Amino acid sequence: MVELRARIFAPARDPLWGALLSLLASLILSFAAIALSGRDAMAGFADLAAGAFGGPGPLGETAIKTSVLLLTGLSVAVAFSVGLFNIGAEGQLIWGALAAAVVGRSQVPGVLLWSLLAAALAGALWGLLPGWLKVRRGVHEVISTILLNWIAIHLVHGWLIAGPLAASGSGAEVSVAGTAPIAPAAWLPRLVAGSRLDAGLPLALAIALGVWLLTTRSVRGFEWRAVGAGREAAQASGIPAGRRICEGMALSGALAGIAGALLILGTEHRYPGVFRTGYGFDGIAVALVGGGTVWGSALAALVFGALRAGATRLQLVGIHPSFAELTQGFAVLLVAAPRLFQPVLLRLRGRALPPSSAPPIPTVQP
């Protein structure tokens, strides 16, 4: 009991717990909000669950959304690790999506792989730019990434897919804006019949594992975190801080770029005329709730993905589908809350954990 209390009040020390608690609490709050508005909250949650997990179809939708959110969340989390707040995942995602749509039209062997790589590269370049501006000119990355989002949106939507890259075919394609369809060989393979579940989920999970190994297990990841935690100290200790920031931002952009590619290669199969996903921005929420950690972000991505997938069904009981955003907002607020109440929590924890029961320091034998 004492141990449990100590753990509950230690979200900062254990981000996975923090994520889980804030997600649970936000669901409870959302439930209460629906009930207070006079709707049938039980029925709503049942529909939500059915829309997210009820059979292969809904599970596929949840999987797609979870994969994309996981990648944009990781994008933000990786930038966090080098100390930058990347608001630009949306722009990086757009370039990644466009690169995948363009390369995916070619007939080369292994076109799927090339499309993914092109998306990663495009996103990386768009992420590198604010990193480089930060290192070279001291431009604050929040400002530059926000502005770069709009540059990406208007360049791609206002010009490229309406002009140079617009589908120039005949028949059905003409009436629809956007690029020409990609080659079927570039489609992400679907894994289960009757579901849109595709190879995006295993790919995203594999990438998450890679990011986890890189950021927490490798020396390079340690150097990133050192730069993020104290740029001057890292620099003075011989770590090339500027280069590490650029690397982190490039990886951050690449992850968002691949997220865009999953949407194109998995479901859209072309760059559509209307493509305002919001996944890049939701990645910020995912990373925040996940405490900047890989598995915390994965958990948050799963819950937010399920909410996105299930929320459409909520209209059946008269609940607006923006309910998903409400829950998301609660979760972010609740994750911030423990920091607000940290002094109180620490005091409670101090009482819960008498000094004598402090855990022994684990010693690792060589």
Place this chain on the structure above:
Amino acid sequence: MNALELSGIVKRFGEVLAVDGISLSVARGEVLAVVGENGAGKSTLVSVASGLLAPDAGEVRAFGRSLPPGDPRAAIDAGIGAVYQHFMLVGPLTVWENAVLGREPRRFGFIDRRRARDEVAAAAQRFGLSVDIDARVDQLGVAAQQRVEIVKQLWRGARVLIVDEPTAVLSPPESAQLLATLRSLAAAGRSVLFISHKLREVLDVADRIAVLRHGHLLQATSRAETDARQLTSAIMGLSRVSGTPYETPAARSDSARHGGHGEFRIVSPKLEVREVVCRSDRGKLALRGVSFRIGGGEILGVAGVDGNGQAELAEVLTGLRPATGMVALDGDPSFHRSPAAARAAGVVHLPEDRRRRALCLGLSIEENLALGNQRAPPYARGASIDFGGRRNKALELIRAFDVRPPDPRARAGALSGGNQQKLVAARELRGGAPPRLVVAVHPTRGLDEQARQRVHEALRAAREAGAAALLVSLDLDELRALCDRILVLFDGRSTGEVPPDASDEQLGSLMLGQESAVG
């Protein structure tokens, strides 16, 4: 009735007693200078007087009225105006706009621009402060901005002006002008509390001079009763008024092995520095041709009043600041081209600002212990972190330096200042390959006696292992206890190099820029 009266002020920060029962008063029309080395408690005292800090005990009175503790507005209303080292000015606004900001004269609910401007201009003129009232503040130089701060305080009715290290940012002629301004303020019946560690200025401008050391008031004398020599001794604690027990040079066990004092052994110079010149962050010349050599197994102390180039010298040697002239370590003149290169060459650094320069406060103790050596065993195995090796090494270092709490996973930012410094010393001196050059800047500032001893032991151990070491300190006792020779810097030049048993008088005069006949 005094203009400003501080009685029995005590202020504590955590474990550190910054000000320990100081009583001081400033009369009307008087310039009181407060001197002391860094950390003596000057700035804390100023912050208490201006209401920025609430004292733990004691009282601040202005013109006989007691001020509520920790209330800057009440202090301003009572006529206390402070000019800090960091100016509180809004760049894009004009001089007069800055002066009236927050207290704008109003007319029909709008700012009465004409009245505001005229009043500020009148205040500036009355005290002979030459400043262009309509200039934008961000287009003014530092000295002019400082005058704006003073005008601002005067317009607000300050009758006691507190100026904290005002000349640190000024060139000599600008300083002279400022001192003249302060004198004329005093002549007009205003009071000035002048904080500085530049003795010449203090002796130029003050009516009375108070000396602080380790949070105590050592003496408060009239200008006539003291001189530079006496003040230097008091500031440095040379008369051992409040001296901490150090081993005396004579008691040093290793002095015999080193061939005694006075005989300079240069064991094949490890570090050779010739005619080094560099600039400070503000672009002023910080080192103007300094030369010295340090042999292996030798500690060279660097003494001097703070701000005479010591910090920049340490940065040059650790690759953090570019310089011209020759700096060679074991014959390699390019080892200091970057922090990474210096570290690879075996240079370790205990920087002055350890929280910013040496530690990633958000990372754990063990991660901080790996910093700088993170790519090599036992901290890494190939490209990945060796968690077991790192943990064991961390526990070993924590034990050796008695870092508390002894939990390798604790955040470095949660440690006390002394433990942070022990952490840095452990890493730099024992964390990796044996160092070839140790650069330590005020390595024991703010440390308690035990922690101080640990750091000293570690520095001695590095010397035993054959490293060359440069120790910058304001504490002459510390320099004497550790160093084989002491180099004195003044205004970016070396004024002499003396054995550690040099007399107080000799060191004092070198620190004041009088070249030594001995060095």
